[in-house]
Structures are given as C-alpha cells and as structure tokens.
Amino acid sequence: MKVVDIRGVSYGYGQNLVLKDVSLAVEKGDALALIGPNGAGKTTLVKLLLGLGRPVAGEIKLFGTAVEKFRDWSRVGYIPQKAIAFDKRFPVTVEEVVLAGRFGRLGLGRRPGKEDHRAVEEALAAVDMLPYKQNLLGRLSGGQQQRVFIARALAGRPQLLVLDEPVAGLDAPALEGFYALLARLNREQGLTIMIVSHDTGAVARWVNRVACLNQTLLYYGEPEQLLSGESLTALYGAPVRLVAHTGRL
C-alpha cells in the first residue's frame, strides 16, 4: 500500500522552479531518507506533502487520498526543521507538549480525556522520556527535547512519521541514539518514516529507501546502490567521498 504517492510534482514561480517533475512513492513500513544539498527542494517537498502549499503541477496522495482533500491528519506525525529551536522561555511541560499531538484527533473545543493521557504516557515511554513528564521542556538537553517532539508526533498514533532535518543541534552521541530510536520504531512498530537529512552516511545505515533530490529526483532506490554508485557526485555536483562514522568523535 502506498502511504505517500508523489507524481510529477513541480513547484516554484514562473521559470524559477524549486522542484521539477518529482515522482516517488513511500510504501507502508518503508523508511525513506530524502537527501540533497541546501536549496535542493527537500523541505519544499515535505511542506507540499503536508498540505502547507500547493504544487504548480502534479499531484500528491496521502494514504490514497489527494492531499488537498486529505483530512485524517492524525495519521501523520510531523517533526519540523529546527523543532528544538523553539522559544526556550515558553512555559510548557513535556506532558503538555506531547498532549498537543492528540489535538488533531480530538477536534475543536474537546478536552483531552483518559485515553489521550494514556497515549501521551505510551509515547513518552517509547522514547524513554516518561520520567521527565513534568519537567519544563526548555530545561532539557537538545537530544531530550528532540525525543519529546518525536513523542508528540507519536502520541496521535500516526502511521506515517515525517521528519524534516531533525538532527540540527544534536551532538554526536545524541545523534546516534536518535537514529537508533527511529530505526526501532520503524522495525518494531512498523511505522512508515520519511526523513529529510544531510547526514547521508548515517541515515543510509538504517533506512531501506533513499531519494536524492536536487530540484529533480536524481536517485530513488536502496541505499547500498546509492553509496556505491555515482549518484552522490551527480547530487552534489562534485566528487563525493563518504566517510563512515559511528556517532563518536
């Protein structure tokens, strides 16, 4: 079953197209990494996918429904770019942040109930943040904050998790733990994941699909073939040598 189906999508103004005729699909249970240089259109594609903009050509379907008509947003969890760059003075507890992940499901004016609080506890437990439930979000480390945002996305019990460059600001050990958590959610819970990343080598170790984007789609397939082929050179416009790292400097 296609969770995401992007067909011939273009976006931009006049001649200045940020995306040109991009087509790709994400199957149920896939973990797809969307990679590419700065300005490649990765975030734009994610925003179009989330209904935050409309393509000038082509169509995008979520769970088989055109994104303009899609209403069941609780099936999609989203962690935006610079999620942890929020206003640290905002007085909000971990529990309050994660509870917001249920609001789309609840509907206007309805108060969260027992089921919602149970979902919050489950989501926090899944990211090992349950002991921090009553802590102020702004006082946690960057890695812990990122886990809280994942919990918020998980609290709505989504079937698709979309992450837009979620690792900015994380140090190497936090990064490693973060990727391990995503791999576990994908493997154990069957969660479909679409992650935008610059960290090609690290992401490619746990995803089963990679899409290379630089305005057009340059590669779409298994990560092993990408890393051994010449697509990376085409992607970045210069010879690329991959340096493996384990998250420890």
Next chain:
Amino acid sequence: MLALFQYDFMLRALLAGLAVGCVCPAVGVFLVLRRYSFLAETLAHVSLAGLAIGLLLGILPFAATFFTALIAAVAVEILRARENLYNDALLALAMSGGLALAVVLFSYSQKLGVDAMGYLFGSILTLTPGDLWLITAVAALVLAAVAFLYKELYFISFDEECARVAGLPVHKINFVFIFLVAGTVSVAVRVVGALLVGALMVIPVLIALLLAGSFGQAFRYAVGTGVAVTLAGLIASYYLGTASGGTIVLLAVALFVLVLAGSRIKGLLQRR
C-alpha cells in the same frame, strides 16, 4: 473596609474590575507568548479614535471602540501577510495613526463638551448599571471562547506550523482571536483607560511567567494575578483618592518587581 460595599458605584466598579481583571490576562497570555504584546497597546490607542467617532456620531462607545479596534487588527494582519512588512512597524503605524485621528476628533468633541481624560485613564467609578452589564457580558463571552479554544490557542502559540499540520483551522482561530482581543480592549478601555489597557493584558502574564512551571499554571497565575491587582488597586484607589486605572497598573508593576526580586534571590540561594 465594609463601608466600601455600601456604595452602588463602588460595587459596580468592583464587579467590572473582576470581569476585566479576569479577561485581560486570559487573552494576554496568548498575546505575550506569541510575542504580540504590542497588539493590545496598539488596539487600545486605536480604540480612542473609535471612541471619538462614537461620541461625534452618537454611536454606543463600546460598539465604536470594538469595530475600530477590529478593523485595525485585521488591517495589520492583512498587511503583514500580503505585503510582507514588519509586524512591529505596522503596529507602530496603526498606533500612531489611531492616536493622531483620536487627537483630531477629540478636539472637535471638546467643543461638544466631552472630556477625553476619562477614556485616556479610565473612569471605572462612573460606570452605569448598563455599562456593567455590557462589560460583564462581553467579558463572559470572551472567556467562554478562550475556554472553548484553550488547547487550540495554546498549540498555535507554541508551534503554529505543527498545529496546521495537525489539521487545526489555524487561520480561522487566529481570526477569532483578533475578535477576542478587540472585544477585550473595548471593555477594558472603560475600566483602566486606553493608555493602561496594554499593561493589564501584559503585566499579570509577566508575573505568572516568572512563577509558572507549566503552561496551565502560567494561565491560571496570570488570571489570578489580574483579578487580584485589579480589585486591590480599586480598593486602594478608593482609600487613597487616586486614579483607579493608574493605581491598578502601579500595583501590578510593584508586584512584578517584587516577584522578580524574589525569584532572583531564590535563584541565588539555590546556587549556593
């Protein structure tokens, strides 16, 4: 102390103070956290122009104030979104434009024997029973709307993009919120005056932010502080013979300084 309650005008003032002291910070919390505090100040100044128009044309001052504030808020929002201009500069434009219009119109209304001072600094002790009903009804409506949209307003204030992706009707809620701010400013002007409305919407929130350990606490503390300083300020102004609006705001500022000093001392002691 009880002598205070034997006067009808004082009872009306206290009830109106309770309503305004409650509704101003309830709306103000979302303004402050969205870094929109200046909107309340701007709308309060713009509402003066509405008052002047109302007085000259014989329109109910509340209605004139409300619609002028609403038009200004919507215009600022549209200009910000469509013309890609700086928000704070647009608010400054609306504020100075509104104030200038008010000054010109009040110079006409003075010829009609109208005193602008009551609207600038509030005149809570001269409220009529009709004024009290209007203030209470509008405050109740605004509070009911805030209670209904509480979780949505919180989510939008914290992370508007994710609220949008979650399927919340963010544009519509933002529009309703502008109505709520305009309604709040319109009734609060009568109580604390146009020059001090912003203070009542912002200072209790700042005090709450110094003390709160969660968003829920921040909201409750802000409303509690707003009610406390308004009622205490009214009572103090009665005994001291001072202007009620100014006394309320001075009390709020004093409480802010006290809480700030307390939290600093607590921080220093914890570090030792």
